[in-house]
Each structure stands twice: as structure tokens, then as C-alpha cells.
Amino acid sequence: MLLAVQNRRQAPRDLQVFGRITVIGIARKCALWLLAMALIGLVSSAPAHAQTGNGACINDGASGTIINSLADLPSGQLKPLAASFFLDPDGTVDADSITAQRFTLQPCQGQFAIPRSPGALWLKFQASNPHEDEQIWGVSFMETVMDDVTLFQAQDRKLVQIARDGRTIPKAQSDNDRLQTAVSFRIAPEGQETYYVRVSGTYAPAVTPVIGSVRLLSNWSSTFSAISALMLGFCIIMTIFSLILFRQIHPRFYQYYAAYLIGMFFVTFLYDGWPHIIFGSTVSTVQWKPFVELASGLVMLANIQYCRILLTIDTDPRQRKQAVFHWLTGLGVIATIWAMADPLGWGTPVSILFIISPFVLLYVAGRKIFDGVKQAVPVFASLLALSIGLFASLYFFKFPVSVTTTSSTFELIMMRPITLSYTSSTIVEAIFMMVAISIMINAMQRQRNAAVTEAIKLRNEIDVSQQQHQPALPGADEAGDTLDALLASSLDKTLPPPAGQGFLDRATRAVIENVGQRGFGAGALASALGVTEKTLGRRLKKAQGLTPAAFIRSIRLSYARDLIMLRQFDTIAEIAEASGFSSVSHFAKLFRQEFKETPSEAFKSLELL
Incomplete structure (x- = not known):
């Protein structure tokens, strides 16, 4: 019978262990599967010529050329640019x-490989205007930003430059002042012209040209600029919030998060070409590339480091397994340096590790959830969002959505889902990380307040005991007084507490719970205790001989001293801020009056001890 009871008690624990092992195994398999898919995508992501196959172009059998023609729609229309190409x-x-070069003709081709700088891609196409009025059309690219896009028109057996745009083109010479690169041309009623486009300098290994109305291209560029600006604004706002909300804790708990956001800001700012729009910069992608790689490496390393802190802060130091974080950090540093130098022209090794590291961290976060780390749940959610976004970006990079005829800006944006998936996943990831940091801070704050409350309560008991036994201890030295006071305090715990002690304890806890609020005064304390200000003043005067303001100030100073003794902060300014004092000098003056030493002297005494 006893054995049966023990087996029944053991069964739930066995089921819990079995369930834990099963979930961990599933999480491990999912992480490995996603990682394998990412690696396969990276290995096989060489640019290829994508065929649109949408029948949106006309093949002129007599001349063997492709003619582009747009229909007459009120909101404008866009479709893939049908062209032949030449690689330089x-x-x-x-x-x-x-014009003497041989162009390769592939009907309805959508994507074209482009040589690395200083190489160029030449596109040759014909445009036909079936309308009875002059039309203004434009040529742009799904990859948005280029160094130099120059449009030529064939006139009298020679080429005449009619438009130019790109991040290396001065604004005075550019025909477009928007973030998205585009060139435009006019075509006469019922006219047909031949054009050449020279494209050079882009981060992408292939480009997808499109032709459409200037109005639709303008709306598309405005939408893309809004998405990019949203990303930049989010990074700025979240960085400011993190510095304000988390300033009362040790810098290590938010500095990596802030570094992550700052790095993401510069990646977006440089990659999308904002320096050219705002400052008129003519720096090329080759020149910006080391800085983009550095910012990307900073983002990756900051992500690894704040995941390490969040996932190991509650773990016994003897049981912390940080080898995976050390390996990822070391590989990240090497990959960043290698990508900035790029000695073999391998492209971006940071991108490879940037995609792999979230999957590894996702598995580690899953393990920490079962270890009882509360902040591991939002960390897992943030890494999951980031992993899904990166995987989607990789998928759509390898298998781009076919560009079809459209008159909708939204449809046009959805034909380039890499931007949306990356931006949305980054925003969701950063929000979940802030939630994780908040959970960790709240837990630490509760533990700190509990420790300080116990310290103040113990100090009060010692003071009361010293007062009670002072006559019986004439001539005793300071050490003997303290020892006898502690012994007397232990004996007094068996006695009922003195009158008003419970009220003082509640008042002390209320002040400590709101110690960081600078406006917390007598009225707020009375409201928290459920009494009037007059009653509060009378009871505090009777119990301790202090006014409510003096009582609150005394608790704040005691709280500050305990923070110093518990080594919660490293500077006096942080101690003053955490204790609710707005002025560091005023705090130091009150601290000296209360404890006969300055905060700096207290720090030094603690270091000597």
C-alpha cells in the first residue's frame, strides 16, 4: 500500500520531467530545422534571372525587341521593365x-544580376505611348537605392542623357529628390522611343527594374520613406525611453539594449540612403559598406550580450553556462572585422551570423523558460519574432515575389516583403526585449526593497534595544554595545511589539515602495496608509517625534545608506536618484547631517572594509 502511494506521488513528477524533456526536444528540433533552412538559403542564395511570365510585355517579331506600354489608368500603372541587358x-x-555592344535579349525578364562596383549593368528597352497626349513615365528598382542610375535616349544614332539619379549624384544634377532611386522620361503621343539605362552601385547582387507612371512611383517612394522613417523614429524613441526608465539600475542592464537600438538606427539610416537626402552626401555604397557592416556587427553583438544578461542574471553563478554566449561573441567580433575589411570579396559574413545567432539564442531562451527564469518568456518571444522576420527576409530574397502589373501602392510594397518583414520583426523584437528588461527590473526592485525594509527594521530594533539596555551597560565599548544590543533584540522578539510599531512598519514600507517618486510627500503617505494628514502627523510625532516630511526624509536617507552598504550602485548620483532626491548636493548635505559622514566617505569606508 505504501509503495502504491509513493508511486502515485512519483507519477506526476515523472510526467512533468517527461513533458519537459519532450518540449525541450521539440524546441531543439525546431531550432535546428530553422537553422538548417537558413544555412541552405544562404548557400543557395546566388542571384538568378527571374522570369515574370505574366504576359505584360509585347514581343515584336520583326525587330526582335521588347516594347513596354502602359495602359491608361487614373491612378497610374506599373509593371516589370522588359529589357535586354549587357554586363560591364x-x-x-x-x-x-x-550601342556597339551585344545585348542579351530574354523576353519578360524580371531580375538582372549586377556586377560589384565599379562594374555596371546596362539595360536597353523600348517604350510605346498609345495615348493621344504626352506621357511622363519613370524607371525605378525594387531594390530602392543605387549609386548611379543614368537614363539615355537614342537620338540620331547617338545617346543623349535625359535623366540621372543616385546617392553619388549631387542634388543639383539629380532629377529626383526622393529616397527611392528613379529616373523619368517624356514620350510623345503615339510615339515609340529606345532608351538605355546604366545602373551601378547597390548592396544587392541583382536588381529588379520596373516602369510606371511618375505618380505611382512617387507614392511608392513616399510609402517606403515612411516605413524607413518609422524604423528610425522607433529606434530613437525606444533608446530615450530605455535610458529614462532604466536609469536607476546598473548600466549593464540597459546599455546593450541601447547599443542594439543605436546600431539598428545607423544600419537603417545608412542602408536606405538617408545621408544623401538629408545632408546631400555623395558617398558610394562601397565607401559606406564598412560602416554598415560595423553597425550590423554592433547590433548582433549587443543582441547576444543583453540576451546573456537577461537569461543568466537569476542563475546561480556556479551553474551559469555562458560558453555559447562567449562563442557567439567571439565569432561576431571576427565576422565584423572580416566583413569590414572584406579581403576576399565574400560579401557580408556578418549577415550569416546575424541570421544564425537568433536561432541559437532562441534555443537557449527555451531552456531558461523551464528553469523558471521569468524574463526568459518575453526574451523567447522577441527572438522568435526576430527569427521569423529574418527567415522571411531570407526566403523572399531567394524566392522574390514576381512583380506584376499593378496600380496600387500597397500591392507594390507587398511585392517587396523583405522591408516589411524585417522592419516589423525588429520592432516586435525590441518591444518584447523591453518587456523582459522591465520584468527583471521589477523583480530586482522588489528584492532590493525587501532587503532594505528588513535592514531598516533590524536597525530600529537595535536602536530600541540599545535605549532599553543603555543604563545596564555603563562604560562598555562600541563593539560590546552592539553585541549586547543584538542579543537583547533577539530576546525582545518574544515580547509583543511596542505601541505604534505596526503603524511605523506600514509607514516605512509605504515610503520605500514609493521611494523613487520625488513628489511623494505627507499627503501621498497619508493616502497610502488610509488616514488623514493630521492623524499621520500626530501618530508620527508620538511614535518618533518627527513630522511626516522629516520621517519621509529619514527613510529616504536610510534607504540611500543601505543602497551603499548593499553595493547596489556605483555613483552618488545614482544613489540620490534611486532614493528620490533631485539634487545630488542637497542629498550629500542631508546625508552628512544624518550620518556624520558624506556619501563619498561611506563609499570609501565600504571599500576599506
């Missing part, structure tokens, strides 16, 4: 000799 790996072919 060295960037030495100019407009005078390009």
Missing part, C-alpha cells in the same frame, strides 16, 4: 560605345 564588369564602357 569593369565599368569602362561609356555611352558612346554601348
Whole structure:
């Protein structure tokens, strides 16, 4: 019978252990599967020529050329640019000799490989205007930002430059002042013209040209700029919030989060080409690339470090397993340096680790959830959002959505889901990380307040005991007084507390719970205790001989001294801020009056001890 009872008691524990092992195994398999898919995508992500196959182009059998024509829609229309192409790996072919080159013709081609700088891609296409009035059309790219896009028109057996845009083109020479690169041209009623486009300098290994009305291209560029600006504004706002909300804790708990947001800001700012729009910069992608890689590496390393802190802060130091974080950090530093130098032209090794590291951290966060780490839940959610976003970006990079005929800006944005998936996943990831930091801070604050409350209560008991036994201890030295007071305090715990002690304890706890609020005064304390200010003043005067303001100030000073003794902060300014004092000098003056030493002397005494 006893054995049966023991087996029944053991069964739930066995089921819990079995369930834990099963969930961990599933999480491990999911993480490995996602990681394998990411690696496969990275290995096989070489640019290829994508065929649109949408029948949106006209093949002129007589001349073997492709003619682009737009329908007459009120809101404008856009479709893939049908063109033949020529690759100039060295960037030495100019407009005078390009007509003699042999262009490769592939009907309805959507994506074109582009050589690395200083190489260039030449596109040749014909446009036909079936309308009875002059039309203004534009050529743009789904990849949004280019160094130099120059549009030529064939006139009398020579090429005439008619438009130019790009981040290396001065604003005075550019025909477009928007974030998205585009060039436009006019075509006469029922006219047909031949054009050449020279494209150079982009982060992407391939480009997807489109042709459409200037109005639709303008709306598209405005929407893209709004999404990019939203990302920049989010990074700024969250950085400011983190510095304000988390300033009362040790810098290590928010400095990596702030570094992550700052790095993300600069990645977006540089990658999307904002320096050209705001400052008129003509720096090329090759010149910006080391800085983009540095910012990307900073984002990755900050992500690893604040995950390490959040996931190991509640763990016994003897049981902390941080090898995975150390390995990821070391690889991140090496990958960042390698990507900035790029000696072999491998592209971006930071991007590879940037995609792999969240999957590894996701598995670690899953393990921490079962270890009882509360902040591991939002950490897991944030990493999951980031992993899904990065995986989606990688998928759509390898398998881009076919560009089809459209007159909707929203449809056009959805044809380039990489921007939306990356931006949304980053925002969701940062929000969940702030929630994780908040959970950790609240837990630490509760533990700190409990420790300080116990310290103040113990000190009060010692003071009362010393007063009660002072006549019986004439001539005793300070050490003997303290020892006898502690012994007497232990004996007095068996006696009922003195009158008003419970009220003082509640008042002390109320002040400590609101110690960081500078406006917490007598009225707020009376409201928290459920009494009037007059009653509060009378009871405090009777119990301790202090006014409510003096009582609150005394608790704040005692709280500050305990923070120093408990080594919760490293500077006097942080101690003053956490204790509710707005002026550091005023705090130091009151501290000296109360404890006969300055906060600096208290710090030094603690270091000597």
C-alpha cells in the first residue's frame, strides 16, 4: 500500500520531467530545422534571372525587341521593365560605345544580376505611348537605392542623357529628390522611343527594374520613406525611453539594449540612403559598406550580450553556462572585422551570423523558460519574432515575389516583403526585449526593497534595544554595545511589539515602495496608509517625534545608506536618484547631517572594509 502511494506521488513528477524533456526536444528540433533552412538559403542564395511570365510585355517579331506600354489608368500603372541587358564588369564602357555592344535579349525578364562596383549593368528597352497626349513615365528598382542610375535616349544614332539619379549624384544634377532611386522620361503621343539605362552601385547582387507612371512611383517612394522613417523614429524613441526608465539600475542592464537600438538606427539610416537626402552626401555604397557592416556587427553583438544578461542574471553563478554566449561573441567580433575589411570579396559574413545567432539564442531562451527564469518568456518571444522576420527576409530574397502589373501602392510594397518583414520583426523584437528588461527590473526592485525594509527594521530594533539596555551597560565599548544590543533584540522578539510599531512598519514600507517618486510627500503617505494628514502627523510625532516630511526624509536617507552598504550602485548620483532626491548636493548635505559622514566617505569606508 505504501509503495502504491509513493508511486502515485512519483507519477506526476515523472510526467512533468517527461513533458519537459519532450518540449525541450521539440524546441531543439525546431531550432535546428530553422537553422538548417537558413544555412541552405544562404548557400543557395546566388542571384538568378527571374522570369515574370505574366504576359505584360509585347514581343515584336520583326525587330526582335521588347516594347513596354502602359495602359491608361487614373491612378497610374506599373509593371516589370522588359529589357535586354549587357554586363560591364569593369565599368569602362561609356555611352558612346554601348550601342556597339551585344545585348542579351530574354523576353519578360524580371531580375538582372549586377556586377560589384565599379562594374555596371546596362539595360536597353523600348517604350510605346498609345495615348493621344504626352506621357511622363519613370524607371525605378525594387531594390530602392543605387549609386548611379543614368537614363539615355537614342537620338540620331547617338545617346543623349535625359535623366540621372543616385546617392553619388549631387542634388543639383539629380532629377529626383526622393529616397527611392528613379529616373523619368517624356514620350510623345503615339510615339515609340529606345532608351538605355546604366545602373551601378547597390548592396544587392541583382536588381529588379520596373516602369510606371511618375505618380505611382512617387507614392511608392513616399510609402517606403515612411516605413524607413518609422524604423528610425522607433529606434530613437525606444533608446530615450530605455535610458529614462532604466536609469536607476546598473548600466549593464540597459546599455546593450541601447547599443542594439543605436546600431539598428545607423544600419537603417545608412542602408536606405538617408545621408544623401538629408545632408546631400555623395558617398558610394562601397565607401559606406564598412560602416554598415560595423553597425550590423554592433547590433548582433549587443543582441547576444543583453540576451546573456537577461537569461543568466537569476542563475546561480556556479551553474551559469555562458560558453555559447562567449562563442557567439567571439565569432561576431571576427565576422565584423572580416566583413569590414572584406579581403576576399565574400560579401557580408556578418549577415550569416546575424541570421544564425537568433536561432541559437532562441534555443537557449527555451531552456531558461523551464528553469523558471521569468524574463526568459518575453526574451523567447522577441527572438522568435526576430527569427521569423529574418527567415522571411531570407526566403523572399531567394524566392522574390514576381512583380506584376499593378496600380496600387500597397500591392507594390507587398511585392517587396523583405522591408516589411524585417522592419516589423525588429520592432516586435525590441518591444518584447523591453518587456523582459522591465520584468527583471521589477523583480530586482522588489528584492532590493525587501532587503532594505528588513535592514531598516533590524536597525530600529537595535536602536530600541540599545535605549532599553543603555543604563545596564555603563562604560562598555562600541563593539560590546552592539553585541549586547543584538542579543537583547533577539530576546525582545518574544515580547509583543511596542505601541505604534505596526503603524511605523506600514509607514516605512509605504515610503520605500514609493521611494523613487520625488513628489511623494505627507499627503501621498497619508493616502497610502488610509488616514488623514493630521492623524499621520500626530501618530508620527508620538511614535518618533518627527513630522511626516522629516520621517519621509529619514527613510529616504536610510534607504540611500543601505543602497551603499548593499553595493547596489556605483555613483552618488545614482544613489540620490534611486532614493528620490533631485539634487545630488542637497542629498550629500542631508546625508552628512544624518550620518556624520558624506556619501563619498561611506563609499570609501565600504571599500576599506
